[in-house]
Amino acid sequence: xxxxxxxxxLATWLVAFLAAVPALGQGLEDGQFFAPAELGGYGxxxxxxxxxxxxxxxxWWWRSRADTTTVGSQGNTQGEDGVVLYPQAVFQWNxxxxxxxxxxxxxxxxxxxxxxxxxxxxTGVLRATDDGxxxxxxxxxxxxxxxxxxxxxxxxNTQTFWANNAxxxxxxxxxxxPPQRRVTGIIDEWLELPxxxxxxxxxxxxxxxxxxDGDSRMVYIxxxxxxxxxxxxxxxxETWGTELNYMYRMHPCRRGGILELFLGARYxxxxxxxxxxxxxxxxxPEDEEERIPYASLADSFWNTKVENxxxxxxxGFRWFRQTGRLTWSTEARGFFGCNYQxxxxxxxxxxxxxxxxxxxxxxxxxxxxxxxxxxxxxxxQFSSGRHDEVWSPGAELRVDLKYQFTRAFxxxxxxxxxxxxxxxxxxxSINYEVPYMGLDLSNNExxxxxxxxxFGFEFNR
Numbered sequence: 001x002x003x004x005x006x007x008x009x010l011a012t013w014l015v016a017f018l019a020a021v022p023a024l025g026q027g028l029e030d031g032q033f034f035a036p037a038e039l040g041g042y043g044x045x046x047x048x049x050x051x052x053x054x055x056x057x058x059x060w061w062w063r064s065r066a067d068t069t070t071v072g073s074q075g076n077t078q079g080e081d082g083v084v085l086y087p088q089a090v091f092q093w094n095x096x097x098x099x100x101x102x103x104x105x106x107x108x109x110x111x112x113x114x115x116x117x118x119x120x121x122x123t124g125v126l127r128a129t130d131d132g133x134x135x136x137x138x139x140x141x142x143x144x145x146x147x148x149x150x151x152x153x154x155x156x157n158t159q160t161f162w163a164n165n166a167x168x169x170x171x172x173x174x175x176x177x178p179p180q181r182r183v184t185g186i187i188d189e190w191l192e193l194p195x196x197x198x199x200x201x202x203x204x205x206x207x208x209x210x211x212x213d214g215d216s217r218m219v220y221i222x223x224x225x226x227x228x229x230x231x232x233x234x235x236x237x238e239t240w241g242t243e244l245n246y247m248y249r250m251h252p253c254r255r256g257g258i259l260e261l262f263l264g265a266r267y268x269x270x271x272x273x274x275x276x277x278x279x280x281x282x283x284x285p286e287d288e289e290e291r292i293p294y295a296s297l298a299d300s301f302w303n304t305k306v307e308n309x310x311x312x313x314x315x316g317f318r319w320f321r322q323t324g325r326l327t328w329s330t331e332a333r334g335f336f337g338c339n340y341q342x343x344x345x346x347x348x349x350x351x352x353x354x355x356x357x358x359x360x361x362x363x364x365x366x367x368x369x370x371x372x373x374x375x376x377x378x379x380x381q382f383s384s385g386r387h388d389e390v391w392s393p394g395a396e397l398r399v400d401l402k403y404q405f406t407r408a409f410x411x412x413x414x415x416x417x418x419x420x421x422x423x424x425x426x427x428x429s430i431n432y433e434v435p436y437m438g439l440d441l442s443n444n445e446x447x448x449x450x451x452x453x454x455f456g457f458e459f460n461r
Contacts, residue, residue, distance in 0.1 A: 046322050048249070048252075048258055049141075049408070049460045049461055050141055050142055050143070051140065051141070051142070051460060052138070052139070052140050052460065053138065053139055053140070053141070053458070053459060053460045053461035054136075054137070054138045054458070054459040054460070054461075055135075055136075055137040055138070055412075055456060055457070055458045055459070055461060056134070056135070056136055056137075056456045056457060057134070057135040057137070057412075057414075057454040057455065057456035058132065058133075058134060058454065058455050058456055059132060059133035059134060059135055059152075059154065059416075059452060059453075059454050060130060060131075060132060060133075060452050060453045060454070060455075061130065061131060061132075061133055061154055061416075061450055061451060061452030061453075062128045062129065062130050062131075062450065062451060062452055063128060063131070063154070063157060063237060063239065063448070063449075063450050064128050064447070064448055064449040064450070065123075065126050065127060065128050066123065066126070066272070066425035066426075066427050066428055066446065067425070067428055067443065067446055068122055068123055068124045069122060069123050069427055069428045070119035070121065070122045070123075070169075071119060071121040071122060071123070071163075071166070071168060071231065071233060071276060072119035072121070072167070072168040072169040072170065072432050073119075073169045073170055073171045073431075073432040073433070074119075078117070078169065078170060078171075078172040078181065078183040078223045078224065078225065078226070078295075079114065079172070079181065079222070079223030081114050082114035082115050082116040082117065082223070083114060083115065083116075083117050083183075083222075083223045083224055083225040084112045084113070084114055084185075084187055084222050084223065084224060084225075085114075085115050085117070085225055086112075086113065088112055088113070088187075088188075089110070089188055090109055090110055090111070090112055090187055090188035090220040091107060091108075091109065091188050091189075091190045091218070091220065092107065092108045092109070092110055093106055093107045093108070094106035094107075094108075107190075107194055107198070107200055108200070109200060109203055109205075109206070109220070112187050112188075112220075112222055114222075114223070117167055117169055117225045117226075118167065118169065119167055119168060119169050120163065120165070120166055120167040120168075121163045121166050121167075121168070121231060121233075123233075123235070123427045125159075125161045126159050126161075126235055126427075127159070129157060129159065130452065131154055131155045131156075131157050132154075132155045133152065133153055133154035133155055133239075134152070134153055135150060135151070135152040135153075135454065135456075136150060136151045136152075137149070137150035138150070139247065141247060141249060143249070144248055144249050144250070145246075145247070145248060145249070146246075146247040146248075146249065147244070147245065147246055147247055148244075148245045148247045148262065148264075149242070149243065149244045149245070150242065150243055151240075151241075151242045152240065152241050152242070153239070153240040153241075154239040154240070154450075156236060156237065156238050157235075157236065157237040158234065158235070158236045158237075159234070159235050160232065160233065160234045160235075161232075161233055162230065162231065162232050162233075163230070163231045164229065164230055164231075165227060165228075165229065166227065166228045166230070166231035166278065167225065167226070167227055168226050168227075168228060168231070168278065168432070169225075169226070169432065170183065170226060170432045170433060170434045171431075171432060171433040171434070172223070172433075172434055173433070178204060180376055181223060181376065182375065182376050182377040182434045182435055183223060183224055183226060183295045183375065183376075183377075183434055184221050184222060184223055184224060184295075184375070184376050185221065185222070185224040185295055185375065186209075186219045186220070186221055187220045187221065187222050188219070188220045189209075189217050189218065189219045189220070190217060190218045190219075191215075191217050192218075193208065193216055193217070193218055194218065200218075203220075205220050205221055205222055206218060206219070206220055206221075207219055207221060224295040225295065226295045226297055227295075228278040228279060228280055228297070228298070228300075229279050229280025229298075230278075230279045230280060231276065231277070231278045231279070232276070232277045232278075232279075233274065233275070233276045233277075234273075234274075234275045234276075235272070235273070235274050235426070235427060236272065236273040236275075237270070237271070237272050238269075238270075238271040238272075239268075239269070239270050239271075239450070240268075240269055241266065241267055241268035241269065242266070242267050243264060243265065243266040243267070243314065244264050244265060245262040245263060245264030245265075245314075245316070246262070246263050246264055247260055247261070247262055248260065248261045248263075256321050256323075257319055257320065257321035258319070258320055258321070259317060259318070259319050260317060260318040260319075260320075261315075261316075261317050262314070262315060262316040262317060262318070262333065263313075263314075263315055264313070264314055265311070265312065265313050265314065266310075266311070266312065266313075266314045266333075266335055266337070267309075267310070267311045268308075268310045268311075268337070268394075268420070269307070269308065269309055269310070270308040270310070270423060270448065271305065271306065271307045271308065272305070272306050272425055272426040272427075273303065273304070273305045273306075273426055274303075274304045274305075274425075274426035274427040274430070275301070275302075275303040275304070276301060276302050276303075277299075277300075277301045278297070278298075278299065278300045278301065279298060279299045280296075280298045280299070295375055296350075296352075296375070297349050297350040297353075297375075298350070298351070298352050299351045299352060300347070300348060300349045300350060300351065301347050301348060301351075302345065302346075302347030302348075302349075302430070302437055303345065303346050303347060304343075304344070304345045304426045304427075304429060304430050304439070305343070305344045305345070305426060306341065306342070306343055306424045306425060306426045306429055307341065307342040307343075308339050308341055308392075308423050308424055309339065309340040309341070309342070310337040310338070310339045310340075310392045310394075310420065310422075310423075311337060311338060311340070312335060312336045312337035312338055312392075313335075313336055314333050314334060314335040314336065315333070315334050316331065316332055316333030316334065316396075317331070317332060318330070318331040319331075322404075325403055325404045325405075326401065326402070326403060326404075327401070327402040327403075327404065327410070328400075328401060329398070329399070329400040329401075329402065329412075329414075330397075330398065330399055330400075331396075331397070331398040331400075332395070332396065332397050332398075333395065333396040334393075334394075334395055335393060335394035335395065335396070335420065336393055337391075337392040337393065337394060337420070337422075338389060338390075338391065338392060339389065339390045339391070339392035339422045339423065339424075340387070340389055341387065341388045341389065341390065341424045341441075341444060342385070342386075342387055343385060343386040343387070343388075343424070343429055343439045343441070344383075344384070344385045345382070345383070345384050345385070345430070345437065345438070345439055346382070346383045347381075347382055347383075347437060348379065348380065348381045348382075349377075349379070349380040349382075349434060349435060349436075349437070350375065350377070350378075350379045350380060351379060352379070353375060353377070353378055353379040354378055354379065355378050355379045377434060377435045378435075380434070380435035380436055382435075382436040382437055382438075384436075384437075384438055384439060385439075386439050386441065388424075388441055388444060390422040390424075390444060390445050391421075391422055392420060392421055392422030392423065393420070393421055393422070394418065394419060394420030394421065395418075395419050395420075396416065396417070396418045396419075397416070397417045397418075398414060398415070398416045398417075399414055399415050400412050400413070400414030400454075401413055401414060402458065408459055408460045409457065409458070409459060410457065410458045410461075411456070411457050411458075412454075412455075412456060412457070412458060413453070413454070413455050414453070414454050415451070415452070415453055415454070416451060416452065416453075416454055417449070417450075417451040418449070418450045418451065419447065419448070419449050420447070420448050421445065421446075421447050421448075422444075422445045422446075423445070423446050423447065423448040424441070424443075424444035424445075424446070425443075425446055428440075428443045428446070429441065429443070429444065
């Protein structure tokens with residue numbers, strides 16, 4: 001949620017609170033906020049405060065990280081049997097007449113060696129780091145009945161990591177007839193064309209390619225790996241929430257302590273963005289060492305965002321007991337939420353590829369090594385979105401210790417733990433598939449645990 005929306009929500013709650021001040025103030029007629037703390041006992045302890053109350057907490061919390069996933073498709077390769085990582089001659093020929101000339105009828109093919117490419121980058125470097133935040137709590141109680149509301153917001157968590165020579169595997173399903181793949185490239189070429197009836201043309205990897213200058217050549221095309229010079233990924237988490245409860249205060253217990261019961265509703269928004277920028281590799285046709293067969297998707301980026309809008313009823317309780325100026329307090333809530341998940345993704349694969357022509361080919365000079373690989377795809381720009389709904393239960397536990405300075409003002413310190421299930425994370429919601437990528441909702445019910453310390457003050461509670 002943006003900071004402007006948060007401020008608007010806080011302002012709305014504040015206006016509603018101020019509008020109710022005349023009525024709420026009926027329980028605060030004497031206005032002796034700075035009178036000495038009431039330490040006397042009745043019914044097992046001092047009389048609990050009534051009327052309007054307010055509490056502010058500064059938060060120092062941790063949010064659990066998403067499940068570790070690779071930057072790239074898990075368990076898949078571009079080709080069925082892997083990809084070609086090393087250049088080698090594929091077309092072989094014999095000098096049948098021993099006259100120093102190649103006999104095209106004696107040409108043969110040696111299939112290139114393939115290996116299974118893996119992803120070299122994953123999200124294991126992301127950590128559950130500490131972040132600040134604020135919690136505002138206010139309400140009113142008179143006798144046994146009252147109401148309680150709060151707003152909580154955690155500061156945005158941003159983590160960035162880089163990788164060089166990053167291997168990123170994409171799913172590359174076959175298409176067309178005969179079946180073809182997108183991430184393919186030229187492994188070898190021959191400037192002379194065999195006769196049209198030569199058996200070599202029956203190999204599905206062999207094709208005739210006409211270059212821009214009108215020359216024809218025979219090429220061997222096979223699956224290529226995808227490697228980027230540099231890959232940068234940034235993960236951003238935004239969290240805020242609010243709740244409103246009816247509160248019922250019970251009679252003091254025989255041995256002291258007071259129990260309050262809650263019944264209400266909660267809303268929690270947990271948003272996450274996972275943005276990746278992948279640069280290079282760019283191959284230079286004048287550099288012999290760079291003429292290796294890999295696919296060039298320079299430059300690419302994909303930005304994925306997931307919004308978790310969790311809303312539902314909740315029940316809970318608060319038990320507290322005052323001893324002198326100290327008050328021990330324990331709160332617990334059970335939350336029965338429904339998560340309305342929104343997914344969005346934008347990006348570009350191969351920004352330097354031709355946006356119209358599918359065959360990307362830059363020929364090398366004859367006799368100077370391999371040509372620049374061909375990609376069977378144009379520049380691909382994509383934008384997609386999806387929506388899902390999942391069950392999202394949760395639980396919260398608070399433990400606080402309060403020190404009372406005056407009748408109305410206190411300072412407190414404590415710990416809060418909040419667990420909720422059915423949460424989607426951005427980094428695990430990406431479908432790595434050429435040419436338009438997409439969204440994967442198969443792991444959209446992860447558990448989220450937020451916990452940490454709180455420090456603040458209270459008025460009249």
